[in-house]
Amino acid sequence: MGGTYRNVFASLLPTHQARDRGSSPAPLILAAHYDTVEGSPGADDNASAVAVLLETARRLRGVDRMREIHCIGFCLEEEGFLGSLAYAAELKATKRNIAGALVLECVGYASSEDGSQTVPPGTPIAVPTIGNFLAVVGNAASAALTASVEQAAKPHVPIVPLVVPGNGELLPDTRRSDHAAFWHYGFPAVMLTDTANFRNPNYHRSTDTIETLNLRFLEQVTDAVTASAAITLRDKAINKEH
């Protein structure tokens, strides 16, 4: 595209207690994209996710960590996941492993009205018609990560989990964010989403503003993501599988 674009990376090191055990397990990735489409302020897509990422990182400073946490703001998601594809390609090329990636998509829009939720054609599960849940989408290789995120998150916000066969080729709408870059290179990753245009009428429009977001929902999502990251930090089994 004729320019240089940058992912933004920050690392939370393992706590001393965990590091002293002498092992260095693969890092957990927490990610959100920081770009938006032209003409949209991008409150839900994707400032909501950046806010959750920052607050989750702040909270995790106080959690015992057996593994490193890599917090990443990806660029160019809206241009075909160019930032995350570059990142995942480099992971692969340098033979580095990860415990998993929790990829935050739009996470700030919710509604309590019946009929506020629609679904992509071909969705293989029953989905509530009230759009007040957080969807957790994994591919076949991320089934264990999807299940542990569901377990950790559901005390905090209603969860609808979905594990798609393969890399979601039959359900292209499940492949529309940075998690697909990790799937492509064989790394476990889940997308956490309010389902974007299947719920939010302001998607990619000038009306995607903070006034339209549900800040209580955003807070619940932050609790859910913090709990999900915390359990992944403790769970050695997740790392063993990969």
Ligand SMILES: [Zn+2]
């Ligand atoms: Zn978008």
